[in-house]
Amino acid sequence: MPVTDVTTDAKNLTMTVVADLAAPIDRVWGAYSDPRQLERFWGPPGWPATFTHWDHTVGGKANYTMNGPRGEKASGTWEFLEIDGPRAFTVLDSFADESGTPDPNLPSMRMTFTFEQTAEGTRMVNTSYFASAEALETVVSMGAVEGTTLAMSQLDAVLQGLRDYAQGKGTNVELLDDTHVRITRLVEGPRELVWRAHNEPELMKKWLLGPDGWEMTECVLATEVGQSYRTSWAPTGDTEGEAFGFEGESLLIDAPKRSVQTERMIGMPIETLNDLNLYEEDGATLITLYVEYLDKETRDMILATGMADGMEASYARLERELLAV
Incomplete structure (x- = not known):
């Protein structure tokens, strides 16, 4: 599995995922900037994601729905705040309905993704910033740490080719x-x-x-x-x-x-x-x-x-x- 570390920091209200990937930075950026590739690993096993809207520009939005094995659905939306390909991008990530309307009863978070070339490939660091300790606790209690780790375990097949x-x-x-x-x-x-x-x-x-x-x-x-x-x-x-x-x-x-x-x-x-x-x-x-x-x-x-x-x-x-x- 590419994930090397997942940490939550209650003091700084963050969750950080670090993954070392055996692929050059341009290839990793391609996987994160193409919805057809991204949906192959964004949802954890058993909950594959489908991106139904994709506007990869600052101010643009991306809507996705993860489909559970028993017909369950969980949707979200991104608003792209910064894009600096192939080194970084930042989104506002919100729980949403299938049309992309954010759910006001669930927390939103700012997520930054950075990509750094290493001797073995690329290090990806994904940091989520929460507005409160309660928001962080809510997302963690929903299985975010375990789900993220399992989702990232699918990335090797995308980056390497079948x-x-x-x-x-x-x-x-x-x-x-x-x-x-x-x-x-x-x-x-x-x-x-x-x-x-x-x-x-x-x-x-x-x-x-x-x-x-x-x-x-x-x-x-x-x-x-x-x-x-x-x-x-x-x-x-x-x-x-x-x-x-x-x-x-x-x-x-x-x-x-x-x-x-x-x-x-x-x-x-x-x-x-x-x-x-x-x-x-x-x-x-x-x-x-x-x-x-x-x-x-x-x-x-x-x-x-x-x-x-x-x-x-x-x-x-x-x-x-x-x-x-």
Whole structure:
């Protein structure tokens, strides 16, 4: 993760984030001054941001909405106070409705971003200035420190490019905290086809099989929010193992970018929240799955089943059977 330090200072009414980034200053500035790049890391995992308005001039405004996995929304607005590219910019950041109207019941803060070239890349310092101790406490209590740290953990993929970030690394599992895991896999193929491969039964049955020797015996998918799905697998031939399956409900569908579902192993009460995100760059698609577990014990138990190995076998088959055609 690029964040090296997050501190709050009740005396000076500030929160400061320091991040050391392995990219030149012009590249970092590009990520912060382009809304399409910025929205890939401004919201924390599970709450991606969409910038709906962008006027990158002094006095101009930017409006954004972060979309939670269960349909929740949290919006904000920036007013650009100073712009000194590629070294710094300052905004007035306010909680707002989706149209960009500030919420008078929640605090606003002045945020400065500075970028300094280092031997390894660029150091970014983001300092938020609050009008009162109560305002600082309110924002911190809303999870600003944890959310900022997790949001910044997505920046490497933006700055490096998808292939440099993930090519050849297979299925990568990152523990974000005690209950959240991020799983990534780069596949060579367009996002539209990768989305179809996750949402069309005849395609899913060709690749979503785990290790060799298994077949998908049931594939009932949810095509609308609120619908239920059910998928089952069984061993074939001399393969050892017992049939199993998963079921759950669709919470969000934003084709071809994102889908969120609950997931339970059939016959078991344990439920996870699976947040699938697809991003395409230069013909390659980064599959990112955020998984929310009930607790650390459940997380560790499920990861210990060899889940990641089974996913890697399936993703390799996806490239081999579908994307290479």
